[in-house]
Amino acid sequence: MIEEIFYIEKSAYRDSFIHRLDARVKIIALFSLIIAMVAVPYSPIVFLVGGCFFIFFAILWGISRLPVVVYLKRLLLILPFGICIILFQIFFVNRYYVTFHAIIDLPFGIHIYAESVEFATILLVKFVVCISAIILLSSTTKLQDMLEGAGRMGLPAEFALTLGMMIRYLFVFGYIYRKVNESLATRCFDPFNPALPYRYRIKQVGYTIGTIFIRSYEQGERVYTSMLCRGYGRDSHIFVTKKPLRQAEWVFLCTSLAFVIAVPTWAWLVR
Amino acid sequence: MHIPDGFLPISQSLVYWIIALVFIALSLRWARREMSDEKVPLVAVLAAGIFAIQTMNMALPIAIVPGGVSGHVVGAALAAIVLGSPFAAVFILTLVLILQGIFFGDGGITAMGANIINMGVLGGFFGFYTYRSLNDLFHNRFCAAFVAGWASLFIPAIVCAVELAVAGTFPLTAGLISMGIYHAIIGIIEGGATAFALSLIFFARPDIVSDGKPTGARKAWDVVIGAGIVIAIGIAIFAPFYASTNPDGLDATFLSLYGAKSTNTPVLDNEKLTAANVAVTEKTGNKVSWQAPFTNYTLPGLDKPGEVLAIVFGVVILFVLGFGVSRFIARKN
Secondary structure (H helix, E strand, O other): OOOHHHHHHHHHOOOOHHHHOOHHHHHHHHHHHHHHHHHOOOOOHHHHHHHHHHHHHHHHHHHOOOOHHHHHHHHHHHOHHHHHHHHHHOOOOOOOOOOOOEEEEEOOOEEEEHHHHHHHHHHHHHHHHHHHHHHHHHHHOOHHHHHHHHHHOOOOHHHHHHHHHHHHHHHHHHHHHHHHHHHHHHOOOOOOOOOOOHHHHHHHHHHHHHHHHHHHHHHHHHHHHHHHHOOOOOOOOOOOOOOOOOHHHHHHHHHHHHHHHHHHHHHHHHO | OOOOOOOOOHHHHHHHHHHHHHHHHHHHHHHHHHOOOOOHHHHHHHHHHHHHHOOOEEEOOOOOOOOOOEEEOOOHHHHHHHHOOHHHHHHHHHHHHHHHHHHHOOOOOOOHHHHHHHHHHHHHHHHHHHHHHHHHHHOOHHHHHHHHHHHHHHHHHHHHHHHHHHHOOOOHHHHHHHHHHHHHHHHHHHHHHHHHHHHHHHHHOHHHOOOOOOOHHHHHHHHHHHHHHHHHHHHHHHHHHHOOOOOOHHHHHHHHHOOOOOOOOOOOOHHHHHHHHHHHHHHHOOOOOOOOOOHHHOEOOEOHHHHHHHHHHHHHHHHHHHHHHHHHHOOOO
């Protein structure tokens, strides 16, 4: 996953109206969209709300001028765990429906229920909409901007500093990870090679993990020492300048929030 | 094991977030006190390293599905053991999970509280205390680290299955079996890698490993805490088999008032019980009823094992809450 960071940052360094928006605006708008989507009860209303939210996302993605392939690639990487839970749903009854009608009968007393298929689709819609919002946020906002935005919104200074340090070194460890993998490959070591004894493979992977741990610890020690040399102390924190939102950003923020509140309310009223 | 958004109702997500925040605050306090505050950057860089470690994929020891399935290390046990505190794991895993959730979409925003509890808090605490108690008992660092690594993955997976079942998004039995088996196998990778990584760190940089030897007073407290947990879990396991199935004092009084049960026999008249419930509803005008997640300490579909699990789950929640709240409100000496 760590190698993906370069790919994501590349998308975030492009230029468009969405990219230029202040990180705070995007964080508030997209987090509220996620919270609203999660807060909609498990009922068919989810389809209407999810559909509207997805169209909203698609419009924003279009404005960001990012290729659809970028979205699909990232979506595919995230899907597995959620999809597993969703796929198995169709075989089980759940507490959100009273009666269940089997549409397909399988051997060993397994049935596929119409209501469970509906419930699985509800979960899928919620899942995809929330994931899409996160993909949009991270593909259009640089990590550092996101951190500054969070800092301006009141993220505790010490947490912002720690997170900032971590983000900075994530790229370093992205390269280290790549180098480690290359060096393992040059020694013809493949952790998936069934010809090698399992104990040997796990030992090598364990040692590699230990090495990365030590390297990161030592890197941490060096960073800490060099920061001390530059006057770092107990009260040090990242200095974040004040930055008022532009008029266009206020308009975008208010419109998004109004949309996020209005859609579920409307769907609730017309159900 | 990263629960995505939409799989937990918003109300439950909020509860998990509140519990997680208590532990995040405690881990920040740990960082300030133990890492002497200024060393926080060191942990931050280490968190980036743990993130890289989590990307090291390898094949499962037993192929459940032919090809394609792989596992990786979470690193909670390793971080907690090396830095000598379960709060190290909470601190580091919180940083990692925030980044994974917000930037990579792995694990949800609303579900992040539950993910922090599962992987950071439970992984860190079970990993650390399993390692320390086994190492104290058998003086075998490698085996202790292996079991600690395995437990730090298996127990969160089981809790994750219970959380999804409480949310109503995955049935309990199927969840426990699938998550249990899958993570018991991946746990071998976590355990093996933790043990080998730890032995390498002990060999190459023994100075960075916190010896974790508590002072006399701390050790006594650890024994009290450890014994308490063992007794509580022991009671949880045996209670369902020895507990009386008869109603308690208040229930029995209510039942005998309405003639559903005489005071000296255990026989219950179900018809009169229903009539009693209706009569009470009419009398009080209170029609509000609430279906508890574990009604009568049972889990739907599971007989005695379900009762054991329900009580174990209750014990764990109470321990987490009690420990968390007491640590939070405790005054510094």
